[in-house]
Amino acid sequence: MSKCLFCQIANKELKAFILLENENFLSFLDIKPHSPGHSLIIPKKHLVSFTDLSEELYQDLIRIIKEAIFKISKKLKTSDFTIGINEGKLAGRLIDHLHFHVIPRFPNDNGGSIHSVVYNPPSQSVEEIYNLLKDEN
Numbered sequence: 001m002s003k004c005l006f007c008q009i010a011n012k013e014l015k016a017f018i019l020l021e022n023e024n025f026l027s028f029l030d031i032k033p034h035s036p037g038h039s040l041i042i043p044k045k046h047l048v049s050f051t052d053l054s055e056e057l058y059q060d061l062i063r064i065i066k067e068a069i070f071k072i073s074k075k076l077k078t079s080d081f082t083i084g085i086n087e088g089k090l091a092g093r094l095i096d097h098l099h100f101h102v103i104p105r106f107p108n109d110n111g112g113s114i115h116s117v118v119y120n121p122p123s124q125s126v127e128e129i130y131n132l133l134k135d136e137n
């Protein structure tokens with residue numbers, strides 16, 4: 001038996017409230033929801049980082065995120081969502097199996113925008129940062 005919680009869910013060794021499934025991904029309700037319909041989307045294969053996804057998996061991923069949004073929108077009557085990943089420990093990842101949060105948003109839900117997850121403005125100017133990041137050629 002696999003020790004990774006999300007691998008166990010993907011292998012149906014653990015019960016989950018599965019909303020959607022395709023060949024490579026699974027969407028299920030978060031067991032500690034921050035909002036009604038708060039869902040997770042995981043690759044069935046054990047991958048840790050967003051950058052571990054192959055090109056074809058990206059397409060499957062985008063498709064299942066869109067399907068999840070449509071489904072939740074229709075049933076829970078909202079068109080607003082926060083969608084994201086905690087990429088790495090510093091970003092708050094608790095389980096080392098890649099997972100995407102799809103969090104439906106509702107009026108007065110006490111949430112903020114994605115800008116509210118961090119506030120660490122750089123000491124360098126935006127131009128200095130740009131010069132560090134831009135391609136050399």
Ligand SMILES: [Zn+2]
Nearest residue numbers: 004007046097
């Ligand atoms: Zn896993």
